[in-house]
Amino acid sequence: MSRALLEVEDLHVWFDLPNRRELHAVQGVSLSVDAGARIGLVGESGCGKTTTILALMGLLPPTASVCGRVFLEGEDILASGERTVAPHRWKDIAMVFQGAMNAFNPVRRIGDQIAEPMELHGTADGADATARVRELLDVVGIAPARAKSFPHELSGGMRQRAAIAMALATSPKVLLADEPTTALDVMVQAQILELLTGLSRELGLALVFVTHDLPVVAQTCTEAAVMYAGKIVEKGPTDTLYHAPRHPYTRLLFGATPDLESRDEVVSIPGVPPRLDAPITGCPFRPRCDSAFAPCESLAPELVSVGDGHAASCHLTAVVSQTIGAP
Amino acid sequence: MSGANGTALLEVENLEVRYPVPRGLSGAVLRQPHSFVHAVSGVSFTVRRGEMVALVGESGCGKTTTAHAILRLVEPDAGAVLFDGIDVTTLPHRELRRLRRRMQIIYQDPYESLDPRFRVEATVAEPLTVHRIGTRHERHNAVERALEQVGLSPPGLFSERFPHELSGGQRQRVAIAASLVLEPDLLVADEPVSMLDVSVRAGILAILDELRDRGLAVLMITHDLSTAARFADRICVMYLGRIVEEGPALEVIGNPQHPYTKALLSVVPRRDPRQRVTAQILRGETPNPIVIPSGCRFHPRCPIAIDECLISDPDLRGPAGASSAPHRAACLLAGR
Numbered sequence: 001m002s003r004a005l006l007e008v009e010d011l012h013v014w015f016d017l018p019n020r021r022e023l024h025a026v027q028g029v030s031l032s033v034d035a036g037a038r039i040g041l042v043g044e045s046g047c048g049k050t051t052t053i054l055a056l057m058g059l060l061p062p063t064a065s066v067c068g069r070v071f072l073e074g075e076d077i078l079a080s081g082e083r084t085v086a087p088h089r090w091k092d093i094a095m096v097f098q099g100a101m102n103a104f105n106p107v108r109r110i111g112d113q114i115a116e117p118m119e120l121h122g123t124a125d126g127a128d129a130t131a132r133v134r135e136l137l138d139v140v141g142i143a144p145a146r147a148k149s150f151p152h153e154l155s156g157g158m159r160q161r162a163a164i165a166m167a168l169a170t171s172p173k174v175l176l177a178d179e180p181t182t183a184l185d186v187m188v189q190a191q192i193l194e195l196l197t198g199l200s201r202e203l204g205l206a207l208v209f210v211t212h213d214l215p216v217v218a219q220t221c222t223e224a225a226v227m228y229a230g231k232i233v234e235k236g237p238t239d240t241l242y243h244a245p246r247h248p249y250t251r252l253l254f255g256a257t258p259d260l261e262s263r264d265e266v267v268s269i270p271g272v273p274p275r276l277d278a279p280i281t282g283c284p285f286r287p288r289c290d291s292a293f294a295p296c297e298s299l300a301p302e303l304v305s306v307g308d309g310h311a312a313s314c315h316l317t318a319v320v321s322q323t324i325g326a327p
Numbered sequence: 328m329s330g331a332n333g334t335a336l337l338e339v340e341n342l343e344v345r346y347p348v349p350r351g352l353s354g355a356v357l358r359q360p361h362s363f364v365h366a367v368s369g370v371s372f373t374v375r376r377g378e379m380v381a382l383v384g385e386s387g388c389g390k391t392t393t394a395h396a397i398l399r400l401v402e403p404d405a406g407a408v409l410f411d412g413i414d415v416t417t418l419p420h421r422e423l424r425r426l427r428r429r430m431q432i433i434y435q436d437p438y439e440s441l442d443p444r445f446r447v448e449a450t451v452a453e454p455l456t457v458h459r460i461g462t463r464h465e466r467h468n469a470v471e472r473a474l475e476q477v478g479l480s481p482p483g484l485f486s487e488r489f490p491h492e493l494s495g496g497q498r499q500r501v502a503i504a505a506s507l508v509l510e511p512d513l514l515v516a517d518e519p520v521s522m523l524d525v526s527v528r529a530g531i532l533a534i535l536d537e538l539r540d541r542g543l544a545v546l547m548i549t550h551d552l553s554t555a556a557r558f559a560d561r562i563c564v565m566y567l568g569r570i571v572e573e574g575p576a577l578e579v580i581g582n583p584q585h586p587y588t589k590a591l592l593s594v595v596p597r598r599d600p601r602q603r604v605t606a607q608i609l610r611g612e613t614p615n616p617i618v619i620p621s622g623c624r625f626h627p628r629c630p631i632a633i634d635e636c637l638i639s640d641p642d643l644r645g646p647a648g649a650s651s652a653p654h655r656a657a658c659l660l661a662g663r
Contacts, residue, residue, distance in 0.1 A: 044524045044525070045524050157612060186550065186552070186591060187385060187594055187609055188385075194606070212525050214598060215595075215596035215597055215598050216596050219596040219597060242601075253525065256528065257553075257598055258554050258556070259557075260595050260597060261556075266529040268528065268533070269526040
């Protein structure tokens, strides 16, 4: 069986809480990301999006326990924890953190900071590294002479570009981006999204976007996975998710998002996501769902395929597909 | 949309606000001339009762400064702010304080704007206490009414809670309730939903929508054009301290006249993946407001600028040059 570039299988993350309690932040996430793919991971705050991608980088704090398999080009990088993930971190799989543009060391020049991952992984140093930094700045649309600038001398949009340049320093195959445009203005957001899309098209970079902004995913990503309470509740091509959602949560999320040209009523989703520090019986979305029926209360739905790369975890979906599938 | 028929409650005329830039020690010794950040330079618009006006634009365009100057939280340098016919900018403090009961503001971040040591009841009652309104019993009733109005019902369930016991959406509802207890005529909402989860944003906006329908004038400051398009009656687009286009929301979105508005609209991501718009991405960033470009302030980034734009600074005008038209743009080429 040929594997995708990055394959996540049944990933679970628990955080230790005081009094021997645990928070089950990620509950069996599976994802497969091909080269050049752009996948959006969407959902409300606290649904486990960021935790999922931090787990892929082996960057969770010591209070976290991780289980599952993460195959990068066929190799399970979580097999022996830090020992197997460290050689790949930044080198093959890199990340643009949330608020990365504000995370630069204020007293070091931008160029030196971008060179850091190269020195760490020994891919370049000295004059080579300097040359590579200039090349990277050019790729992300910053004048190479800016390598000598300090972070405060760059605008927010430029610092975000610099953060992307830093993540690209060792030519990774997978780039994880956590809310890469959230704090930016719409025009700067467009510039950054254009840059990221271009990188995936031209360099075959696989992109995983974590965001709560559905329109950004709709316009930038090829596929999306909707997360709720630590699980992927629906995934598929972005076009299918918008035009033929099979999970009520996906439908309600789109319905809660205003659109420039639509006069449809924008409706918020009542209630709040469940707490993840206690087991959940039945479907985690049931209390907020507008279509819940009897089985939802006691039985947790599984993520089942409903057609071309499209899967949803909803009892209604199962009912529908059974009816259609019956001979 | 009850907007067009209401009477003007707030009239802003040629408002200007500038902030001095510190010269530093060497600058002071060398007696360099003072320079200023021209945050707002000549902004005029009106908000009627029962109308929601959205002030949209990128960070640093002067939206928030405009709002603060209207409430006189910053002192304007020129222009007038007429609230129900009274000029706020020249009002002595004692009278300003009385007038402020009628104009309230809610802020972007409900995690920061509520005092973590105040219970909901105390937070919502505080404006009444400050303005010494009502007896304890009357205040309690007013708080309950305000909480009901923002959908925190039954009020008894929420009034004893602390902010950390509330979700983000509930906190913003408390902030709105605190601004409503004084029964204001004008509500200024500065990015009221940008810190909240998508799932709860619509609920907060629906509250503002309902208040508008009940006759409140709402001025919403936002960078989110989709929200403005869906909820506002009229939209004013700001660029570098000026309004460059204003008009009925649907008109501005559907038939933009200013090249800046056109570019902004082209980069707003649409919900529907099939709906592709050719993004017209403006290069560079908004120029710094210390040195405003000559002529039309948008000309250095404008895709259609002509020689005349470097010299002449266009006023807001209707497509055919009629200055009273409801849809106006500050562009020499608009309607040409």
